[in-house]
Each structure stands twice: as structure tokens, then as C-alpha cells.
Amino acid sequence: MDRRRCSANLGKLCQGLEDYAKANPSGIPSDPSGCAERLSDSLYLAHSTSDANFTRICASGYLVSASRRAASRGRALPPQRTEVLMGTDGSVFFYVSPFRYPNTGSGLLFAGSLELQHQNDGLATPFDSGGLLRIFTLPNSAESPQEFLARHEMPIPEHRRYLRMSMGQLFHKAEDYVEGLQPHRPGPIGLTGGDYRRWTHEVRIPDRVLVRSTHLQAAFAPLARTARDPEIRRFFGWCAGKGVDHIAFDTPRGREFETLQKTCLDYVRRLY
Amino acid sequence: MADPWKLDDLEIVGYANVLTETMVPSVVPPVFRLKADRGRALLPPYHLNRGFVWNATEVPDSELEELRDSDEITLFDGAFPASSDFELWIDDAFQYHYQPEYEAEEELGRIATEAIQGAEEALRRGDIEQAEHLSGVAICADDRKMEPLAIKAAICRMKEDWAGERLMRELAAPRLTEGLFQQMVSYYCGPSRQQSALMRGMAGVRPLERAA
Numbered sequence: 001m002d003r004r005r006c007s008a009n010l011g012k013l014c015q016g017l018e019d020y021a022k023a024n025p026s027g028i029p030s031d032p033s034g035c036a037e038r039l040s041d042s043l044y045l046a047h048s049t050s051d052a053n054f055t056r057i058c059a060s061g062y063l064v065s066a067s068r069r070a071a072s073r074g075r076a077l078p079p080q081r082t083e084v085l086m087g088t089d090g091s092v093f094f095y096v097s098p099f100r101y102p103n104t105g106s107g108l109l110f111a112g113s114l115e116l117q118h119q120n121d122g123l124a125t126p127f128d129s130g131g132l133l134r135i136f137t138l139p140n141s142a143e144s145p146q147e148f149l150a151r152h153e154m155p156i157p158e159h160r161r162y163l164r165m166s167m168g169q170l171f172h173k174a175e176d177y178v179e180g181l182q183p184h185r186p187g188p189i190g191l192t193g194g195d196y197r198r199w200t201h202e203v204r205i206p207d208r209v210l211v212r213s214t215h216l217q218a219a220f221a222p223l224a225r226t227a228r229d230p231e232i233r234r235f236f237g238w239c240a241g242k243g244v245d246h247i248a249f250d251t252p253r254g255r256e257f258e259t260l261q262k263t264c265l266d267y268v269r270r271l272y
Numbered sequence: 273m274a275d276p277w278k279l280d281d282l283e284i285v286g287y288a289n290v291l292t293e294t295m296v297p298s299v300v301p302p303v304f305r306l307k308a309d310r311g312r313a314l315l316p317p318y319h320l321n322r323g324f325v326w327n328a329t330e331v332p333d334s335e336l337e338e339l340r341d342s343d344e345i346t347l348f349d350g351a352f353p354a355s356s357d358f359e360l361w362i363d364d365a366f367q368y369h370y371q372p373e374y375e376a377e378e379e380l381g382r383i384a385t386e387a388i389q390g391a392e393e394a395l396r397r398g399d400i401e402q403a404e405h406l407s408g409v410a411i412c413a414d415d416r417k418m419e420p421l422a423i424k425a426a427i428c429r430m431k432e433d434w435a436g437e438r439l440m441r442e443l444a445a446p447r448l449t450e451g452l453f454q455q456m457v458s459y460y461c462g463p464s465r466q467q468s469a470l471m472r473g474m475a476g477v478r479p480l481e482r483a484a
Contacts, residue, residue: 050343052290066342081338102317102329103288103301103344134335223443224415227424228408229294237435240442248443250415255301256289257317 006123006155013126013154013162013189020188021169028184031168035272039174040164042271044217045094045114045203048107048260051225058235063092063108063209082130086146091204096124096163097178098264099220100200105256106221106232107264114215115157115203122205124159125152126166126189128197129204136198139190152189156203163201170199175272179265212238218245220263222256276324277314282354283307284370285336286347288316291362297383297413299361299376303345304354305333315345323356364409384414391423395460400427418448418456425453426460 021030031037047063057063067089070077083089099107115122132138132145140148154162167174170183177183180196191198212235219239226232226248239246249263287300304314304325311333318328331339339345352370359376361369363383369376387410394402404427411420421444428436437457444453 050290051295052292052343055292055294078338078341081342103315105289134331222415224298224411225295227411227421227440227443233436233439236439240435240439257301 003120003155006153007158009151010154010158010162013152014165016188017162017165017169024185026185028172031174036164036167036174039178039271040160040167042112043096043178044109044111044268046097046099046107046109046264047092047094048099048101048104050103051105051222054106054221055229055231057211058231061211063211065090065092065207068207082133085133086129086149088129088204090206092207092209094203094205096201096203098268099261100180100197103257105260106225107260108211108219109217109264110215111217112157114209117215118205119156122156122203123153124156124201124203125149125154126162126199126201127152127191128200128202131194131197135194136191137193159201166199178268216244218247218267220247220249220260222251223248224251274327276326277304277328279323279325279354279356281307282314282325283351284354284360285313285351286345287360288345290343290346291366294408295412296362296364296366297380297409299359302354302360303336304328305351380413384410384417387413388417388419391420395423395426400430403427418444418453422453422456423460425457429457429461
């Protein structure tokens with residue numbers, strides 16, 4: 001990671017947002033309660049995954065990149081895969097928000113301190129990088145998704161400055177970012193289409209991330225999986241012993257993702 | 273809000289999960305494909321209501337294989353028509369079933385009940401492994417039932433796995449007081465007639481309200 005390039009990006013993005021706010025006054029005071037500052041500092045890093053992957057994560061003790069996982073199975077990633085095309089296949093992904101990756105059933109929240117540990121090799125973007133390929137529409141069709149991504153990569157944890165500014169300038173209330181409500185102003189980045197992942201900060205950390213660490217804040221899994229799967233049981237037992245929050249939830253009629261999201265949002269709401 | 277898709281116009285090509293043997297039986301969200309344009313697929317999260325699919329994510333059919341290779345979805349060998357008020361679920365032999373919701377609920381309830389009975393018999397025989405397996409089947413079929421958690425807690429107690437027993441107690445806590453759960457566990461550890469009567473009295477126990 002080129003930290004200097006990322007820092008320069010951060011400066012430009014923050015300036016761009018200030019200019020945008022001046023040129024497009026909303027009439028709404030920016031973060032009068034100071035909630036944007038508190039939330040942008042304290043929001044957790046969220047990684048959610050399928051139940052089968054979660055079992056593997058509990059067993060191995062690591063979140064791993066797509067390329068490492070493929071290598072461990074003795075095969076290469078398909079060249080058309082989104083992460084390969086975007087050059088992000090060596091990264092572990094997090095959202096700085098509640099769980100937002102669809103079709104996932106279990107997940108982990110990490111404290112922001114994980115970013116400090118990876119300030120020299122991790123980075124952040126103010127959107128989901130994978131969405132650039134097929135989900136969002138870029139403002140300039142002449143620019144490739146990869147170039148667009150490179151222009152928006154910011155250092156961690158400093159990207160939270162941009163997060164604080166966008167929470168204050170673009171959303172009615174800073175909490176709306178967490179709740180997944182659309183910003184009332186689109187902002188200067190210019191992406192359209194897709195869902196809340198268009199404006200959710202993504203953090204990428206290379207290769208792998210240790211799960212059983214002091215950064216782990218909370219673990220979420222469906223009750224039936226927790227009760228039955230010995231790896232998840234052992235992991236939840238470890239969480240209990242270390243005082244890490246571990247939450248098992250009922251999943252009425254297979255609606256795991258919706259329940260995971262709601263349970264996580266209820267948990268994150270404790271921050272405000 | 274985007275226009276919804278009519279279920280009659282869709283077929284099911286798979287489901288949005290990858291299950292292992294410790295996850296079945298399980299209700300799963302279908303992955304749909306348009307009958308009239310097989311190059312277009314619909315993924316959850318979505319809402320099903322009155323024969324329509326709302327807020328689904330549309331992806332090209334080619335992306336389904338990528339999602340399968342990423343262990344995010346499972347694809348069937350073929351496809352079959354979607355129907356209103358039907359449920360898709362996978363049994364413990366990984367066979368899929370697509371049937372009216374009430375039938376699926378009945379079937380899963382029956383599986384849960386039989387698995388609990390089987391687990392209880394296995395416990396009486398001292399076949400801990402089978403009791404563990406069947407209580408797992410029961411909780412996957414119906415995660416509202418408390419007996420499987422109590423059986424698992426009893427097995428943990430027999431194995432002196434105190435952390436495991438504590439976890440089962442935690443999992444049961446939103447629905448059952450600690451005292452009642454402990455009585456169930458004690459029953460499964462060493463049943464007596466009195467305890468049998470107690471268990472029969474608890475059969476209709478209602479969920480407790482979650483603490484605020």
C-alpha cells in the first residue's frame with residue numbers, strides 16, 4: 001500500500017466534500033450533537049459470511065483473503081471473479097457499519113483498534129470496492145473501475161475523518177449512516193445505483209486477520225448453528241471466557257441475513 | 273422502489289446458502305431465475321408477499337457460478353417453477369423440498385419431534401453420539417424447541433464440559449428461566465417419574481419476553 005498516495009487522496013476527498021457542502025448548502029446544521037464525531041471514531045469493523053465459512057473461520061481462527069483461501073484448496077481464483085478483476089483478491093474485507101454483505105448468516109465485529117494495528121498495510125474506501133464493477137454506475141464512463149478505486153483509497157484509521165465529515169454533511173443525522181438510510185445529499189463522489197454499500201466505508205486488510213484477538217468485539221451466529229456446530233460452540237466458549245460479546249439469534253423460516261442484520265444493528269445502536 | 277417480480281414468472285435454480293451436515297434440515301432462501309430470460313437471476317435479500325418478490329438483487333446468470341465458487345450459494349442441477357406461499361427446505365440427506373409453507377412447517381415440526389424422541393431414547397441407551405446428533409437435527413428443524421438444548425446441556429454435563437453446558441443455558445435463557453432449564457437438564461441426566469411428570473407439564477411452555 002502506498003500510504004502517501006492514500007493520504008493525498010484523503011486530503012483531496014475531504015477538500016472535495018467541503019467544497020461540495022459550500023456549493024450545495026442543505027440548511028441543516030452539520031452534526032449539531034457531535035454524534036458524527038463520536039460514531040465515526042467508535043464504529044466497529046464488520047465482517048459477515050456464510051455459515052459454512054463461519055465454521056471454517058472458527059476452526060482456523062483467521063479471516064482470510066479469497067486468494068489465500070483458494071491457495072489453501074490448491075486452486076487459483078477464476079480470472080473473472082470480482083476481487084481478481086479489481087486487484088483486491090489478497091484482502092480481507094470489512095464494512096465500517098453493521099453487517100451489510102447480503103446472503104450472509106454469521107458475522108464478527110472488531111473494534112476500530114484493528115485499524116491501528118494495520119495502519120501501514122490496510123486501507124479504506126468510502127464505498128464497497130466490489131460494487132464498482134457491476135453494481136454502481138461510475139460518474140465518468142471513460143475511467144476504469146480500477147482507476148476510480150485507486151483515486152479513492154485512503155489510509156486507516158485516518159479515513160474516519162472523511163467518514164465523520166460525510167456523516168455530518170450528507171446525512172440528516174449521523175445515525176442515518178448506521179441505520180442504512182439514504183443520505184439526503186448524494187455527495188461529491190458521484191456514484192449512482194446499488195444500495196447502501198455505495199456510501200458505506202470499506203476497510204481492506206491484506207492476507208489474513210486473527211480472530212481470537214483483543215480487537216474482537218462481538219460474534220453473531222444463528223442459535224441452531226451455535227448449539228450444534230462444535231467449532232462455533234468452542235469459539236463462543238472462548239468468547240465467554242474472554243468477555244467478548246457472543247450473540248446467538250433465532251432465524252425464523254430461514255431469514256438469516258435479515259435477522260443477522262437486525263441483531264447487529266440493535267447491538268451497534270448502543271453507541272448512540 | 274423497483275417493480276416486483278411475479279413468482280409465476282420465475283423458476284428456482286438454487287438457494288442462497290451453502291449447508292454442511294451440521295446445518296440440515298434447514299429452510300433456505302431460493303435463488304430465482306426469470307423463465308422468459310434465463311440470463312437474469314434474482315438473489316436475496318428480498319421480501320416475498322402475495323405472489324411477488326420485492327427488492328431482490330438482479331444479477332446476470334453468469335454471476336451465479338462465481339457466487340457458487342465463493343461458497344455463497346448452492347445451485348441445483350436443474351430448475352423448477354416458483355410458487356406463491358411455498359417454502360424451500362433441505363433435508364438431512366441434502367435433498368430439497370418445495371412445498372406449501374404450512375406443509376413445510378408441519379414436516380419440519382414432525383422431524384424435530386421425532387429427532388427429540390430419538391435423542392431421548394439414545395440418551396437412555398447411553399448412546400451419547402447419537403443423542404448429540406439427533407438433538408442437533410431437532411434444533412435445526414425447529415430452533416424454538418428447548419429440549420434439544422437441554423439434551424445437549426445434559427451431554428455436556430456428563431462429559432464435564434462446563435463451558436458447553438453454560439453456553440446451552442445462555443442459548444435457552446431468552447425462552448426459559450434458568451431454574452426450569454436446569455430441571456430439564458437434570459431430567460435428561462437421570463430421569464425419574466416425578467421429573468417425567470414435570471417435563472409433561474412444561475411441554476407447552478411459552479417463550480419469555482426478551483429483556484429490554
